[in-house]
Amino acid sequence: MLSNACQYAIRSVLYLSIHSTHEIKIGVKKVAEELETPQPFLAKLLQQLAKSNLISSVKGPNGGFYLTEKNLENSLWDIVKCIDGGDKFDNCFLGLSLCDDSNPCPVHFIVTPFKDKLLNDFRDKTLAQFTKEIITTRRVLSLKDYNVLEKK
Amino acid sequence: MLSNACQYAIRSVLYLSIHSTHEIKIGVKKVAEELETPQPFLAKLLQQLAKSNLISSVKGPNGGFYLTEKNLENSLWDIVKCIDGGDKFDNCFLGLSLCDDSNPCPVHFIVTPFKDKLLNDFRDKTLAQFTKEIITTRRVLSLKDYNVLEKK
DNA sequence: AAAAAAAAAGACTTCTTTATCCTAATTATA
DNA sequence: TATAATTAGGATAAAGAAGTCTTTTTTTTT
Numbered sequence: 001m002l003s004n005a006c007q008y009a010i011r012s013v014l015y016l017s018i019h020s021t022h023e024i025k026i027g028v029k030k031v032a033e034e035l036e037t038p039q040p041f042l043a044k045l046l047q048q049l050a051k052s053n054l055i056s057s058v059k060g061p062n063g064g065f066y067l068t069e070k071n072l073e074n075s076l077w078d079i080v081k082c083i084d085g086g087d088k089f090d091n092c093f094l095g096l097s098l099c100d101d102s103n104p105c106p107v108h109f110i111v112t113p114f115k116d117k118l119l120n121d122f123r124d125k126t127l128a129q130f131t132k133e134i135i136t137t138r139r140v141l142s143l144k145d146y147n148v149l150e151k152k
Numbered sequence: 153m154l155s156n157a158c159q160y161a162i163r164s165v166l167y168l169s170i171h172s173t174h175e176i177k178i179g180v181k182k183v184a185e186e187l188e189t190p191q192p193f194l195a196k197l198l199q200q201l202a203k204s205n206l207i208s209s210v211k212g213p214n215g216g217f218y219l220t221e222k223n224l225e226n227s228l229w230d231i232v233k234c235i236d237g238g239d240k241f242d243n244c245f246l247g248l249s250l251c252d253d254s255n256p257c258p259v260h261f262i263v264t265p266f267k268d269k270l271l272n273d274f275r276d277k278t279l280a281q282f283t284k285e286i287i288t289t290r291r292v293l294s295l296k297d298y299n300v301l302e303k304k
Numbered sequence: 305a306a307a308a309a310a311a312a313a314g315a316c317t318t319c320t321t322t323a324t325c326c327t328a329a330t331t332a333t334a
Numbered sequence: 335t336a337t338a339a340t341t342a343g344g345a346t347a348a349a350g351a352a353g354t355c356t357t358t359t360t361t362t363t364t
Binding site: 177179180181195196198199202203209210211212213214215216217 | 337338339340341342343
């Protein structure tokens with residue numbers, strides 16, 4: 001459903017949301033290691049996100065990527081739009097060019113509620129809210145998160 | 153989520169399920185036109201389905217593809233397995249290699265119910281049942297179906 | 305001012321999916 | 335039995351996604 005690129009991007013942003021601040025910037029290398037993603041590929045994505053002002057960056061020593069308060073007001077949907085495009089959830093599950101409530105494909109009414117829910121969740125929560133939930137409910141973003149939970 | 157190939161395959165099988173019988177076989181050309189899919193590509197897919205005994209075929213004049221009673225006992229899930237592989241719905245929505253109920257990614261509990269429901273629907277209904285529903289509830293498979301409804 | 309560390313940018317490679325084309329095999333029917 | 339219609343099979347092409355590599359630019363630190 002989401003491209004690899006978009007999955008990496010979302011996880012990166014959430015990772016930054018959890019671990020970075022204006023004072024603590026994080027380099028591609030670190031992020032790629034933590035999330036187990038191909039480094040140069042991730043670099044491209046982070047650059048793209050930075051260009052769209054979804055994340056912030058500083059070059060040079062001790063530079064890296066981080067999220068500002070402003071960045072934290074964006075949503076996951078903004079990430080998806082930036083990487084995969086805004087029509088990602090529009091397409092019919094069976095590929096019909098025309099498929100809506102009055103002309104539904106055979107799985108339309110199974111798939112639509114889910115897409116709506118997902119879209120709402122992605123669109124209506126800010127990264128700040130989402131991140132808070134991730135922390136309080138101990139959601140997993142990388143193998144290292146998993147290990148942390150295991151060790152407790 | 154599903155590949156183009158798999159979407160074509162599913163729609164083709166449902167189309168055959170509705171319109172073909174042992175006596176009325178349908179050629180690739182016709183199916184491709186009705187479903188608006190690339191013809192040679194669809195041919196490959198139908199061949200693959202036939203090879204896996206999910207649909208039936210006869211060569212020569214008045215030959216074509218059709219479904220037997222036996223074929224109609226298969227499920228949509230069998231089609232997906234044949235074209236996209238059986239692990240299609242296994243992957244984490246955010247691409248985590250490890251993601252389950254005890255180590256969930258941030259969207260795990262949003263996505264999982266949907267995947268379960270869809271998998272059940274795909275796996276538990278036979279094509280015969282599914283087709284019956286499509287007809288009684290007037291679901292759309294091709295632009296022509298759409299026109300038929302419009303004209304009523 | 306120099307050096308080093310990082311992001312930014314662009315060109316390039318590889319892989320997968322999608323799609324086409326051509327030839328062979330099969331089968332009904334005239 | 336010849337012909338035409340149709341599926342089957344294999345090789346190939348085109349497009350897009352995924353991923354890499356190299357160079358440039360910026361910025362901090364010494």
